[in-house]
Amino acid sequence: MLIQQRLHYSYNDFNRSWAEYKVGFNDSRGNYWFGNDLLSQVTMAGRYKLKFDLQPRGNLNSWYYAEYSTFVVEPESTNYRLQVSGYKGNAGGDSLSYANGQMFTTFDRDNDPKASYCAVEHGGGFWFKGCCYCCVNSNVHFNWHGLPFGNALQSSRMWLQCK
Numbered sequence: 001m002l003i004q005q006r007l008h009y010s011y012n013d014f015n016r017s018w019a020e021y022k023v024g025f026n027d028s029r030g031n032y033w034f035g036n037d038l039l040s041q042v043t044m045a046g047r048y049k050l051k052f053d054l055q056p057r058g059n060l061n062s063w064y065y066a067e068y069s070t071f072v073v074e075p076e077s078t079n080y081r082l083q084v085s086g087y088k089g090n091a092g093g094d095s096l097s098y099a100n101g102q103m104f105t106t107f108d109r110d111n112d113p114k115a116s117y118c119a120v121e122h123g124g125g126f127w128f129k130g131c132c133y134c135c136v137n138s139n140v141h142f143n144w145h146g147l148p149f150g151n152a153l154q155s156s157r158m159w160l161q162c163k
Contacts, residue, residue: 001034001042001048001159001160001161002032002034002157002158002159003033003034003039003158003159003160004032004033004034004136004137004156004157004158005030005031005032005155005156005157005158006031006032006136006137006142006153006155006156006157007029007030007031007155008029008154008155013027013029013031013139014031014033014123014124014125014137014138014139015107015123015124015139016033016106016124016125017106017107017108018106018108018109018125020033021033021035021036021104021106021125022035022036022037022076023035023037024036024038033137036073036076036080036104037076039073039080040073040074040075040076040080042160043071043072043073043160044072044073044074044075046070046072047162047163048071048160048161048162048163049067049068049069049070049071049086049160049161049162049163050067050068050071050084050096050158050159050160050161051065051066051067051068051158051159051160051161052065052066052067052089052091052096052136052144052156052157052158052159053065053155053156053157053159054066054091054136054144054147054153054155054156055153055154055155055156056147056148056150056152056153056154057150057152057153057154058150058152058154060154064089064090064091064092064144064147064148065089065090065091066087066088066089066091066094066095066096066144067086067087067088067089068084068085068086068087068096068097069085069086069088069163070083070084070085070086071083071084071160072084073104078103079103079104079109079111080103080104080127081101081102081103081104082099082100082101082102082103082104082127083100083101084096084097084099084100085097085100090148091144091146091147092144092146092147092148093144093145093146093147095133095134095144095145095146096127096133096134098129098130098133098134098145099126099127099128099129099133099134102127102128102129103127104125104126104127105117105118105119105125105126105127105128106119106125107119107120107123107125112128112129112130112131113129113130114128114129114130114131118130118131118132121140122135122138122139122140122141123138123139123140124137124138124139125137126138132145133145136153136156136158142156144156
C-alpha cells in the first residue's frame with residue numbers, strides 16, 4: 001500500500017498544513033501523502049512493515065531501499081508519535097530510526113524537540129528530531145542521510161507491506 005510518493009523535487013509540494021497531512025493529499029504530478037489518520041488506523045495493529053524506495057539525484061538508473069520491521073503511527077491524540085525499528089536495506093544507513101518516538105510536525109504545529117522548529121526551517125511535514133536525516137518530505141533538503149553517491153534524492157516512495 002503506497003503511503004508516500006515524491007516523484008521529483010519541487011519546492012512546495014510537501015509544505016502542507018497539519019490538516020492536510022491529517023487527511024492526505026496528492027497533486028497532478030503524482031506527489032502523494034496517504035494521510036496521518038488513516039496511517040494511524042492501519043498501523044496500530046502492528047501488521048505492517050515499512051519500505052522506502054529511494055532514487056538518488058544524479059544516479060537515476062539506481063534505486064535503493066530501506067525496510068523497517070516495526071512501523072506504527074500512534075493516533076492524533078499523541079500527535080502521531082512514531083514507533084519504528086528493525087532496519088535492513090542498501091540505502092547506506094538507518095535514517096528513519098533516528099526519529100523513533102518523535103511526534104509529527106508541520107509548519108503550523110511544532111512538535112519537534114529542536115528549538116529552531118524544523119518544519120519551518122526545512123519545510124514539509126514529518127517526524128523531525130534534529131532536523132533531517134530522513135527528509136523525504138522536506139522542501140529544503142530532499143535527502144536520505146548516508147545514501148551512496150550523496151544524500152540528495154530525485155524520487156522517493158514509502159510502502160506498507162504485510163509482515
